[in-house]
Amino acid sequence: MLDKTKDPVAERDFKVVGTRPVRPDGVDKVTGRARFGADISAPGMLVGKVKRSPHAHAKLVSIDTEKALALPGVKAVVTRDDFAENKKQCDVLRNIMAREKVLYDGHAVAAVAATSATVARKALKLIEVEYDVLPHVIDVDEAMKPGAPLLHDDMITKGVDPEPETASNIAQRYEFGHGDVEKGFAEADVVVERDFKTAAAHQGYIEPHACLASFTPDGQGELWCCTQGHYAIRGFCADLLGMDISKLRVTASEIGGGFGGKTTVFLEPLALALSRKTGRPVKMVMSREEVFRASGPTASTSSRVKVGATKDGKITAGEAEFRYQGGAFKGSPVQFGAMCAFACYALENVKTVGYDVVTNRPKQAAYRAPGAPMAAFAVESVIEELAVELSIDPVELRLINAAEEGDQSSFGPTFPRIGLVETLEATKAHEHFSAPLGPNQGRGIASGYWFNFGGATSVSLNIQPDGTVALAVGTPDIGGSRASMSLMAAEELGIAYEKVKAIVADTASLGYNEVSHGSRVTFASGLATIEAARNAKKILCARAAKMWEIPEEAVEWVDGHARPAGANAGDFEPMSLADIAKVAEQTGGPISGHQEHNASGAGASFATHMVDVEVDPETGRAHVVRYTAVQDAGKAIHPSYVEGQFQGGAAQGVGWALNEEYIYNDDGRLENPGFLDYRIPVCSDLPMLDTVIVEVPNPGHPYGVRGVGETGIVPPMAAIANAVSAAAGVRMTELPMSPPKLLKAINAKKANGSA
Amino acid sequence: MQYEAPQTLDAAVALLADARGAARVLAGGTDLLVQLRSGAIEPDLVVDIKRIDELKKITAEDGGYRIGAAVSGAELGEHEGVRALWPGVVEATELIGSTQVQGRATMAGNLCNASPAADSVPAMVAADATARIVGPDGVRDTSVRDVATGPGQTSLGRGEIVVSIFLPARPARSGDAYLRFIPRTEMDIAVVGAAVSVSLDDEGTCVAARVSLGAVAARVLLVDEGARVLIGTKLDDDALQALAAAASAACSPINDKRGTIEFRTDVAGVLARRAAQTAFERAKG
């Protein structure tokens, strides 16, 4: 059991934690040696490719694979017939391979394994699919209307009382809040109410999905893939293929970005099924086009937000309705959106409602702080407008209402120690806050919140005979976590960072590890690493005690050495970790520390972002000229990688705010499945993204760590919208604020002004 | 697919003329390879022209410059002479892609790819450039305007290769400029492109002008009315306003994922005006 009262963080004097050493995977990555998903090969390997639906919505009448199978070089084809019905994974099963219907442009209908990519591509053309095309729906508001094309005949909205009698595209309704919002609005001097829309954005990871699957005749499977969670992939695949979990071993490759998008299966079960059928290893790699059409972007949304406040800036009520479409299956992140929307504020009266809606788009996957950024965009835009109407500085207005320790959150629980106020104060104190603006420039500010998660974790730490340490964690390293884990192990053991080598172990080597998501890795795997090190230290002390022939309790671990706990214990020369390790064989065998737990106590992280944007009033082009991201990290284990997370969130937020969007044509086909027309920011689009790390220790972690991976994408869209609106003199309520949209708004305002 | 890299022009023409099935010229390949990889085209023969020496040269001719079809954007950008005479054409060509793409991409390839949004083409049209074409029937010169006939379509006959682009001589006190609109800062396709070339008399009055627009119609446009409203003026506000109006009026764009009709029409006027101002400043010296 972890004793949370030990190690008061504030008093702790860290030796290696907080320094910025080079990451252990750095050299491999900059020299091209690192092996990503597509970099592994096996003897006799086949190439797998997927045939995808060109229709947004259609009945899958028949699939004829005969001609494809007759093509020399084609070894197998799999379709829906190769996967058994699976009640538990019913949606995942239908997403990886269409069954009764195709539900979006790009939906997989068959997969082929052949001796070369050329043959595989030819084979795809020879697979004959008969579709019965159905009307489709792409927009979330359209999908909610009565009479909209129905994706699932049996979808009865949950969370509504009484239960609806007819099916709809609304999977579930959520509601959160407390108090009486009507009463609150009645007390307000000013009320602002607005409608908002956000487009679907893709995580934009540079590495496409890739895997290599190998199935032996005796039913053992091996899978190599790029993923944020190989244990989860193992679970999905074993279930979909009907095999024992222990017979499938999954190894996570290096990963070229995931941001939540690599937390589920797409190709992996297909590659395994093809390998099982052919008895040969099968490699599959998505093209960029496939990534856009058929992996998991985030939801597009529509919302309405209403906030009231008194003249002196006290918010009296906040109310919001969020409608998120999450693609062809239930599970949009609207619940999180509705929970996070007002999390920054201590409100007496608050109510949020969320609708989870299905449309003919690819099933959404997580994207950094799933659901929260869209809600924050809407709420923080309204807060900004309220500040303008009340003539109160936007940071002041937030400070007046900021949530603090002991406040009840808008979604229920009471906050423990949190750091929103500290980020607001740091923002105010920053030189950027009062820097002058140039012509056509505007400044925007917004705050954001994300819960952060803990979860199942298993870590193993082995002390080697030469006094170095091998650390095995089960959370793929998506942001420098091997460096952070090594720092924490080194800190705890009192040895140099260079003496620790961290790896991401395969699924056979450790107990179950939750996916690297929810900003949980540095917190949960870090916690387990610290505990594993503490367990190892107990053994190290015991071995010293044995050598000194004194009781174990009489030995303590200080500064990397076992030493007698006091004068009474005896007079012995302290022994270093290396001294004890060297003779471990004679004192009882190898020394290891383990930790297996379900981590709780993940501290939430708040952020406040401040951005200056310049707008060309004649073309509607918005350019970010200055950016400062302030966020609470609890304790920054490796400050550079913490800053990297802040910057990454801001950069992705700039794209989402200004240009990124899924564009569908009238037939429901994706028009921009590539980086040319799905416009993530390029380097020259961004100024230096400044960061400020605020450290309000998380009481749930021995070093005070809070996860930082997700909160950083929550405030940017609102901050940028506030800046653009200030610069252009028009309130922008739709993302992306692309030039045609912004110019139209500017021109409309001009026309109104002169009329 | 057969790949050939002949060392003479004759050999290249012969290969292309004799090809069974579809044949393509490969210059920098920055369009062609993308199209090959995506499966958009499946040629039977690809003829690489980068080994042909005469296509790798920039030569002074009649006070102007002849630019070989295999000269990359980066090489063009390093040529002092062309930079001084036609800065707008050079800046347009240098906008193509990124540093990596610049090492490969050619003006002729940009022209022959026949995209209405090609960056160097409006600048070449404003410069009144000609393309020299060699084919099985010999040599011919044609205005660059007449090479692309529609998106992805050219007037080149079977076996014909553009071997060079000729940028003509121009009077002293002349200047040109090219501007494009993209939502990002680089690595994007022009939503609108505008090129303006002007010549001034000793008083600074515009005596000759050419205005060209990209990405606002199926082909790059030459906007005669835009030139007419500049000639005889010192590019005062009224003249620039008239130019903007003429440019917008000439547009017949489409609504697509890159921009709306309304947006392209508006911005064409804005960019034509801004490009004219830069061309004017350059002409004044």
Ligand SMILES: Cc1cc2nc3c(=O)[nH]c(=O)nc-3n(C[C@H](O)[C@H](O)[C@H](O)COP(=O)(O)OP(=O)(O)OC[C@H]3O[C@@H](n4cnc5c(N)ncnc54)[C@H](O)[C@@H]3O)c2cc1C
């Ligand atoms: C990342 C990236 C960014 C890009 N950015 C831009 C941009 O900003 N602006 C822009 O305009 N374009 C851009 N492009 C497109 C491309 O780079 C340009 O069109 C370039 O000028 C093409 O030249 P090339 O020499 O590479 O042509 P190739 O790819 O070699 O050829 C293009 C076409 O022309 C034909 N062709 C080439 N040379 C001849 C010839 N001499 N005679 C007859 N036919 C010929 C080819 O058969 C082919 O059909 C970009 C491309 C990439 C990959």
